[in-house]
Amino acid sequence: KLPLVASLRTASRSLELWLLLIPFAFYVGFFNSCSSLLNQMLNPYGLSDDEAGIGGALLIVVGLVVAAITSPILDRTKAFLLSI
Structure with missing residues (x-):
């Protein structure tokens, strides 16, 4: 050791x-900056703070679902670098 x-x-x-x-x-930096600025990005389109918050929550939930689906597939195929 x-x-x-x-x-x-x-x-x-x-x-x-x-x-x-x-x-x-x-990717982590891009995700953090987008999620931090989501309200400012959606405000010009007339979306409220609550709607921007729901959009941020959806962004996180969809990411978790996709991770739960793709991680077993990547474990079986060993295509880790290809997925990046």
């Missing part, structure tokens, strides 16, 4: 880790 610093050094040199980390970080 490697010490923590050696493990972090080994992981930081892994190309596979970076190929997963960069798109994941981009």
Whole structure:
């Protein structure tokens, strides 16, 4: 078993880790910015704060449902990088 610093050094040199980390970080940042600004994006179209909140909740619920459907499929097919 490697010490923590050696493990972090080994992981930081892994190309596979970076190929997963960069798109994941981009997606998380994009999702957080869109969900934070959802009210401002929907306000010009005449939607109320409550309707924007419902839209944000739907965004989260649909994401959870899609994750619940796709994760068993990806576990069986091992197509993790292809799904990104």
